[in-house]
Amino acid sequence: MSEKYKTSFRVYSAWNYQKEVEDLNRASEQGWQLKKGGCFHSRFVKNPDIRYRYQLDYGKIDNMGRYIETFREQGWEYINSTFNGWHYFRKLYDPSLPEEDYEIFTDRESLKEMNTRWARIALAMGGVLGAFSLMFLVKLFRTPDLPTLIQLVVLLVESAILIRGGLIMRNPESSRNRRGDGALIAAFLAVVLLGLTASITLRELRPDFYTSQSASSVDVPVIDNRWADFKVRYPDNYYLDLDMEADAPMTFAIVNDKGETVFEKTESDFHGEDIRLRLPRGNYQFSMSCETGYDLKCSID
Amino acid sequence: MKRIEPLSESYYYILLCLARGANHGYGIMQMTEKLSGGDVKIGSGTMYGATNNMMKKGWIHEIMSDEPGLERRRLYQLTDSGREVLRGEIARLRRMLENAEEV
Numbered sequence: 001m002s003e004k005y006k007t008s009f010r011v012y013s014a015w016n017y018q019k020e021v022e023d024l025n026r027a028s029e030q031g032w033q034l035k036k037g038g039c040f041h042s043r044f045v046k047n048p049d050i051r052y053r054y055q056l057d058y059g060k061i062d063n064m065g066r067y068i069e070t071f072r073e074q075g076w077e078y079i080n081s082t083f084n085g086w087h088y089f090r091k092l093y094d095p096s097l098p099e100e101d102y103e104i105f106t107d108r109e110s111l112k113e114m115n116t117r118w119a120r121i122a123l124a125m126g127g128v129l130g131a132f133s134l135m136f137l138v139k140l141f142r143t144p145d146l147p148t149l150i151q152l153v154v155l156l157v158e159s160a161i162l163i164r165g166g167l168i169m170r171n172p173e174s175s176r177n178r179r180g181d182g183a184l185i186a187a188f189l190a191v192v193l194l195g196l197t198a199s200i201t202l203r204e205l206r207p208d209f210y211t212s213q214s215a216s217s218v219d220v221p222v223i224d225n226r227w228a229d230f231k232v233r234y235p236d237n238y239y240l241d242l243d244m245e246a247d248a249p250m251t252f253a254i255v256n257d258k259g260e261t262v263f264e265k266t267e268s269d270f271h272g273e274d275i276r277l278r279l280p281r282g283n284y285q286f287s288m289s290c291e292t293g294y295d296l297k298c299s300i301d
Numbered sequence: 302m303k304r305i306e307p308l309s310e311s312y313y314y315i316l317l318c319l320a321r322g323a324n325h326g327y328g329i330m331q332m333t334e335k336l337s338g339g340d341v342k343i344g345s346g347t348m349y350g351a352t353n354n355m356m357k358k359g360w361i362h363e364i365m366s367d368e369p370g371l372e373r374r375r376l377y378q379l380t381d382s383g384r385e386v387l388r389g390e391i392a393r394l395r396r397m398l399e400n401a402e403e404v
Contacts, residue, residue: 057346062353066363069375070352071345073327089345104346109309113350 126162
């Protein structure tokens with residue numbers, strides 16, 4: 001016997017989970033029975049002979065065995081849970097039973113508790129993202145460039161959506177008759193994708209937005225003092241690889257345009273990789289000095 | 302008497318259904334429906350949340366049934382503090398009713 005399967009890629013916003021429940025009930029009526037529910041896709045199997053009613057619960061469950069048993073006692077079959085804490089249940093539909101028998105939250109307090117659980121996490125995450133976007137705002141003022149602007153916009157939009165979702169979930173009555181959640185999700189995904197594509201394209205087209213044009217590899221087989229210039233256009237953490245070998249101790253230094261030494265090493269034999277340097281934007285100079293002959297390799301990126 | 306928060310309807314009925322002895326979730330649900338003449342129902346989500354919270358508060362605890370045919374079935378049992386909470390709530394409700402009659 002061949003079974004018919006189908007995968008649905010419908011995405012629901014958390015504050016609109018009742019819509020998902022309604023859609024699952026309708027799908028069951030049309031013969032599509034949920035096999036595995038998910039945030040981004042759900043699997044269905046065709047079986048026109050039975051009809052289920054569905055419910056969704058949200059939260060971190062302390063005792064999964066007790067949880068599933070509590071539902072099973074009242075005829076609920078546990079289907080699965082998503083990675084982020086949504087739990088799918090179904091019950092065989094019997095038209096002779098009253099509608100309340102298909103509710104899992106039977107008082108306002110427990111429904112509110114469940115909604116608050118989600119709202120709290122969403123508000124906290126929205127707050128953190130909000131704080132991040134403030135950081136990006138500060139960064140934007142210091143070094144105005146397009147990637148920072150894009151990141152800022154993405155963060156602001158994400159933060160706003162999460163906070164809005166959290167507020168709706170905390171107080172569902174205040175926002176009945178909302179529409180356009182699908183459009184909102186599409187817009188959100190579009191913004192994220194656009195942001196990512198733009199960042200990546202910019203990184204490809206103008207690598208100097210992100211990294212300094214460094215003296216990529218300096219080989220200086222000269223006895224005298226030598227130097228090389230480089231410029232940092234974008235403040236960031238840079239990683240220095242340094243190989244020094246000489247008969248006498250040699251000094252390698254990186255000096256900024258104010259004449260301050262940001263890095264210095266005096267050694268006759270030294271090999272270092274990924275030495276982290278925080279470099280603000282500006283002009284820099286490598287300088288080397290040694291009494292005798294030396295062999296030096298360095299790169300920074 | 303220590304002032305306690307009024308119990309929600311579900312919490313009250315769960316405690317009440319355990320006053321005579323341990324019971325499982327389904328038993329509590331049926332007994333609640335019967336006692337209230339079908340007015341109060343306790344759904345699974347409400348039941349799990351309420352029992353979970355009351356176990357955390359130490360009002361009830363879980364035991365495993367040793368009755369024949371019901372082995373290893375989860376039962377809930379009132380603790381002393383749970384019994385005290387229930388008594389306090391009943392006294393509060395009684396006083397409220399008496400007050401209503403006085404007016």
